[in-house]
Amino acid sequence: MKIQINNQEDLINLVEQIDNQLKENFFQRATSYWNQILKKAYKDPNLIDEERSIILLNPEYRFTVEDWLPKVEDNLLKRKLELLKQEFLRARVSSEPEVFALKNKLDYQIINFAPELNGKKFTRSELYNIIEKDDDRILREKAWKALTELGKEIECEVVLLCDLRNQKALPLGYKNYSDLCFYLENLSKEKLFDLFEQILDLTEEPYKKLIADCKEKLSIDKVSPWDIKYYQHKYLTSVSDSYFPKEEIIKSIEHLFKKFNLDMSKLPIKVEYCDIPYGGISLTLETGKDVRVLANPQEGYNWYEFLYHEFGHAIHNCFIQVPSFIIATGEPDYFKEGMACIFPKFMAEKYWLEEYLKISPEVINEFILQNKLKNCYWYRRVINDCLFEYSIYNNPEGNLNNRYKEFVTKNLFIELPDDFSWAYDPVYTTHPLYLQNYILADVIAYQTINYYKEKRGNIFSPEFLEFLKEKYYKDGGLKPWEEKLSDATGTKLKAESLIKTMENI
Numbered sequence: 480m481k482i483q484i485n486n487q488e489d490l491i492n493l494v495e496q497i498d499n500q501l502k503e504n505f506f507q508r509a510t511s512y513w514n515q516i517l518k519k520a521y522k523d524p525n526l527i528d529e530e531r532s533i534i535l536l537n538p539e540y541r542f543t544v545e546d547w548l549p550k551v552e553d554n555l556l557k558r559k560l561e562l563l564k565q566e567f568l569r570a571r572v573s574s575e576p577e578v579f580a581l582k583n584k585l586d587y588q589i590i591n592f593a594p595e596l597n598g599k600k601f602t603r604s605e606l607y608n609i610i611e612k613d614d615d616r617i618l619r620e621k622a623w624k625a626l627t628e629l630g631k632e633i634e635c636e637v638v639l640l641c642d643l644r645n646q647k648a649l650p651l652g653y654k655n656y657s658d659l660c661f662y663l664e665n666l667s668k669e670k671l672f673d674l675f676e677q678i679l680d681l682t683e684e685p686y687k688k689l690i691a692d693c694k695e696k697l698s699i700d701k702v703s704p705w706d707i708k709y710y711q712h713k714y715l716t717s718v719s720d721s722y723f724p725k726e727e728i729i730k731s732i733e734h735l736f737k738k739f740n741l742d743m744s745k746l747p748i749k750v751e752y753c754d755i756p757y758g759g760i761s762l763t764l765e766t767g768k769d770v771r772v773l774a775n776p777q778e779g780y781n782w783y784e785f786l787y788h789e790f791g792h793a794i795h796n797c798f799i800q801v802p803s804f805i806i807a808t809g810e811p812d813y814f815k816e817g818m819a820c821i822f823p824k825f826m827a828e829k830y831w832l833e834e835y836l837k838i839s840p841e842v843i844n845e846f847i848l849q850n851k852l853k854n855c856y857w858y859r860r861v862i863n864d865c866l867f868e869y870s871i872y873n874n875p876e877g878n879l880n881n882r883y884k885e886f887v888t889k890n891l892f893i894e895l896p897d898d899f900s901w902a903y904d905p906v907y908t909t910h911p912l913y914l915q916n917y918i919l920a921d922v923i924a925y926q927t928i929n930y931y932k933e934k935r936g937n938i939f940s941p942e943f944l945e946f947l948k949e950k951y952y953k954d955g956g957l958k959p960w961e962e963k964l965s966d967a968t969g970t971k972l973k974a975e976s977l978i979k980t981m982e983n984i
């Protein structure tokens with residue numbers, strides 16, 4: 480049936496109708512995912528995705544939005560149309576039935592993967608624990624191989640999925656899926672790769688020293704993937720993990736929230752514990768009303784960082800105050816990640832560490848330096864995997880395992896075993912071309928925090944939270960993120976703040 484839009488009133492009604500449909504679909508998707516992870520009965524995600532694709536791939540909707548966009552003067556309506564236009568374009572890859580069916584199938588395999596070590600089933604967290612803490616190098620190797628075994632099972636289909644995404648992007652006028660993503664995320668490939676280069680350069684010397692020290696301390700010639708976390712845990716921990724017990728994670732978050740005059744019990748955040756493929760996940764069922772955090776905590780600073788990050792997402796989503804779903808969720812992912820990344824940065828502050836841990840400033844200085852060294856590895860790892868992922872979309876042919884090995888040797892100076900598949904990391908399946916968001920997010924977080932500390936004052940204050948709410952959270956995607964950032968910090972996005980924190984290691 481042809482949609483009849485005679486005036487702006489009709490258009491507003493149509494947009495509201497689409498808005499409500501998308502909101503309901505999003506709610507169903509998040510609820511299904513939540514239940515699936517908690518092993519409860521859940522609605523088939525394929526059905527939900529089919530419903531979503533009916534909305535987003537509706538040509539009548541698309542033509543109407545494209546037709547009216549240049550004619551509309553009202554800012555709010557215009558913004559909704561802009562965001563819808565982008566969503567419609569994105570959907571022409573991700574909401575294609577072949578694409579989401581394969582993705583959901585793989586997602587199911589990832590969630591239900593049951594790793595085995597020496598003939599016994601282990602949870603992912605148990606294996607992470609062995610890789611990080613066990614002195615037995617052979618056992619660590621086995622644990623790492625058990626964890627990454629999944630890659631071999633799903634590799635062929637993950638490549639197929641990447642290929643499918645490319646095929647769908649081609650008729651839309653993009654060379655491949657990664658070019659489409661750059662367009663949709665409003666990102667310049669050149670600028671991003673330039674930022675990567677800067678970070679790789681800046682971290683090269685300290686990282687080389689870290690690798691040399693790892694070889695010496697562990698008496699090994701080559702560093703393997705099951706060595707690096709172990710080394711970091713054993714030798715870059717002037718503050719032991721026991722200062723960060725898993726039972727106290729939530730308490731420590733509540734302690735932080737008190738600085739902002741925030742009472743966790745009054746926020747619409749529900750926390751549950753579960754063994755998941757990540758350190759934690761935050762899920763929003765309805766912005767401002769129903770936000771959930773799934774936590775998979777272990778003892779140690781890293782796990783605190785994970786969960787602080789997820790609470791960063793949760794807080795952001797709690798304080799978005801716009802009724803329109805399209806506007807509320809209309810920010811690019813790296814901006815949303817930036818909001819989450821602000822929270823773990825509190826834990827890296829001397830003030831917080833001194834007050835919370837009650838240990839000497841010398842030990843804390845050492846700890847902060849060690850964390851920067853760990854970040855060198857983290858940034859290089861993210862950049863490495865990100866560059867590798869672009870290479871898949873640019874050229875999915877050839878031996879990808881060999882290619883991944885070359886990337887890892889070049890950027891991480893780590894030797895991978897022959898019998899291995901890169902596809903074990905769920906990110907390539909569930910969050911394609913997402914990794915760069917973590918780097919951009921850190922740039923956004925550092926720029927915000929440094930600006931506030933230099934120009935306004937204490938970040939451990941209710942005023943800082945008010946600043947975040949006012950400048951970043953409350954209006955969702957009403958204004959483009961660059962405008963929000965320069966309005967908040969007085970400058971456009973620049974790598975300076977991040978670069979500054981990585982200097983002098």
Ligand SMILES: [Zn+2]
Nearest residue numbers: 788792816819
């Ligand atoms: Zn996140």
